[in-house]
Amino acid sequence: DVKVTQSSRYLVKRTGEKVFLECVQDMDHENMFWYRQDPGLGLRLIYFSYDVKMKEKGDIPEGYSVSREKKERFSLILESASTNQTSMYLCASSSITGANVLTFGAGSRLTVL
């Protein structure tokens, strides 16, 4: 019963390429998140969306943008990938009535060469 699906489990891209990471949730959650997960640095929030077309910058938004055209889908875009964006990217969602618990996707491991 997968509830948060990230389209790509592993990606390898070259420096300067545009990268799209897609995330879909089937729980009708209002909130969606994109995090970076790096060893020793924990989870760092890139962007947050609380509604369609609404977004807020997180702790490390530089080099990233997001799109939320439909409630169930939240996309992370790297306009021009750089090697320091090599990381594990986690998508999550939560309901405003759901005790603030996040449901995470399986993650997308991006390598930028």
Place this chain on the structure above:
Amino acid sequence: AQRVTQPEKLLSVFKGAPVELKCNYSYSGSPELFWYVQYSRQRLQLLLRHISRESIKGFTADLNKGETSFHLKKPFAQEEDSAMYYCALKKPGGSYIPTFGRGTSLIVHP
């Protein structure tokens, strides 16, 4: 701004030993606190939250407002407890964004 500190990057214990994963926070109000866990090759998931006051997989965590701590404890560690553990804090009120600690990797040796 609120902050969550997990002072240990790595905690290594033997099976059957007690385990305590530390979590300290800085926030002056009454936050909501959570522990999330990520087992090898699995997705990050909620382990427990302080508001539920429940025990999950033998783990408990008590919110100590005086010490601003929310340590995760288990009296007898099992090998299957080996995982990455993250403490998280959410301010009460309108913000839906939790703040995560940097995580502690727990290794339970046979």
